[in-house]
Amino acid sequence: MMVTCLLLSSIWTAAPASVQVMNRKVQSVQVGGNVTFSCRSVTKEDVIQVTWQKETEGAEDNIATYSVINGQKIAKAYVSHVSFAHSKLQSSAIFLHGVTLQDEGCYKCIFNTFPSGAVTGRMCLKVYAISDPKVETKLIHSSDKAEDSKKMVGMSCSATGKPAPKITWHLPSILQQKPREYHIKFSNQTVTVISNFTHSHSKILQEYPITCVIQHPSLNVTLVLPTDSLEQGPDNRMAPATAIAVGVLVPLTSLLLLTCLLCHCLRHRRDPERNPAWPCWVGL
Numbered sequence: 001m002m003v004t005c006l007l008l009s010s011i012w013t014a015a016p017a018s019v020q021v022m023n024r025k026v027q028s029v030q031v032g033g034n035v036t037f038s039c040r041s042v043t044k045e046d047v048i049q050v051t052w053q054k055e056t057e058g059a060e061d062n063i064a065t066y067s068v069i070n071g072q073k074i075a076k077a078y079v080s081h082v083s084f085a086h087s088k089l090q091s092s093a094i095f096l097h098g099v100t101l102q103d104e105g106c107y108k109c110i111f112n113t114f115p116s117g118a119v120t121g122r123m124c125l126k127v128y129a130i131s132d133p134k135v136e137t138k139l140i141h142s143s144d145k146a147e148d149s150k151k152m153v154g155m156s157c158s159a160t161g162k163p164a165p166k167i168t169w170h171l172p173s174i175l176q177q178k179p180r181e182y183h184i185k186f187s188n189q190t191v192t193v194i195s196n197f198t199h200s201h202s203k204i205l206q207e208y209p210i211t212c213v214i215q216h217p218s219l220n221v222t223l224v225l226p227t228d229s230l231e232q233g234p235d236n237r238m239a240p241a242t243a244i245a246v247g248v249l250v251p252l253t254s255l256l257l258l259t260c261l262l263c264h265c266l267r268h269r270r271d272p273e274r275n276p277a278w279p280c281w282v283g284l
Contacts (some may be wrong), residue, residue, distance in 0.1 A: 023122030025107065028101050028126040030218045036085050038093040039109035039121040047089040051110040061107065064094055101162065101188055128218040128252050129190055130161035135212045135223040137205075138196065153205055156196035157212035157224055164191035166215040170222075172208035177201060 021230065022040045029035045041047055063066040066087040085093035089111075096103060099182045111119050127177055129156040134233040159165040169179060179197040184193040186192070195212070210225040 020119040021109065021111065023121040023123050026124050026126065028217070031099060031127060031129040032076075032096045033099050035099060035125060036093055036095050037107055037123055037125075038085070038091070039111075039123075040091040041111040041113070042120060043088075043111070043113055043116070043119060044255060045113040045116055047111050047113050049112045050087070050089065050092040051097075052092070052094050053108045055106045055108070063107075063189065066092060074085055075123060077185065087148075099125075099127055100131060101190075103127055124130070128162060128216070130165060130216045130219045131159055132215045133157065133159035133165075133212075133219075133221060133223060137225055137227065141203065151201040152198045153201050154196060154198050156194065157214070157223065158192065158194040159214050159217050160186075160190050160192040160199065161189075161219075162190045163217070165193050165219075167193055167195040167196070168213045168215070170211040170213065172210070175205075175208075175210070176263070221222065 020043050022042060023038060027035055027037075037052070039050075041255040047196040049065060049070075051065045052063040054063055055061075056201065061077075062075050063078050063082055064073050064084065065073070066084065066089075068089065072084050072087055074084075081096065081098065083095050083097075085095040088095075092109060104125055106122060109121045109123075113119060135157045136155075138154050140154050157167050157169070159167065164183060165180070171177075177197055177199075179195045182194045184194070206227045212223045212224070212225065214221050
């Protein structure tokens with residue numbers, strides 16, 4: 001009988017703790033977005049104050065408090081970043097706007113009740129980030145000057161995000177190969193993923209669409225590989241040098257002709273037998 005009473009007593013003591021605070025456990029948001037954390041106390045005891053905290057490396061950082069006596073209070077470090085969505089003693093919500101990667105982590109809402117003390121709700125935030133993906137092609141000219149030397153085409157697809165984006169290719173069967181992939185990690189927890197491969201230049205690259213697929217929790221996109229740069233002829237390597245030569249020679253030639261014309265005109269002006277009604281260039 002004594003054992004039964006002890007068991008019943010422990011059940012009645014533990015049961016309320018699991019339903020004292022109602023809240024969402026996990027939320028996710030993209031960098032720059034907004035998120036609202038809400039908590040509601042379901043205890044019948046009087047609530048004296050509601051406190052919001054963020055877990056930081058094993059400690060708790062106070063974000064905001066609300067009580068009837070002191071009203072809404074937001075810590076100085078969060079005043080430009082956090083506001084109360086609504087504040088009552090039995091339910092409270094805070095609003096985070098312009099979320100950054102540093103906002104990721106777990107948060108607590110604490111209802112200080114009388115006479116039992118504090119009851120707590122805990123929720124965690126996952127923050128995603130993704131940059132604009134890039135896809136490009138370029139001709140890779142061989143150092144071998146032989147006419148039959150093969151030109152290669154480099155194809156690349158890249159994106160930066162948190163977590164690391166996944167990159168796959170949709171290729172025609174004749175081009176099936178395993179691309180090389182590189183990961184570059186940054187201090188802000190983002191990762192740049194670069195996937196690329198090369199193939200000999202042929203009409204196949206223009207006849208069959210090649211697409212790059214980027215998958216991320218906040219973005220799924222398919223990009224078509226551009227082929228405009230592949231239409232360049234083999235003589236395009238000389239295009240920059242030719243443009244420079246033309247840009248220099250044309251002004252020099254014009255200047256030389258103008259100088260000759262001026263000299264000829266001056267010589268004719270000093271000629272006493274010259275008819276003054278004639279233009280200076282007559283007789284050139």
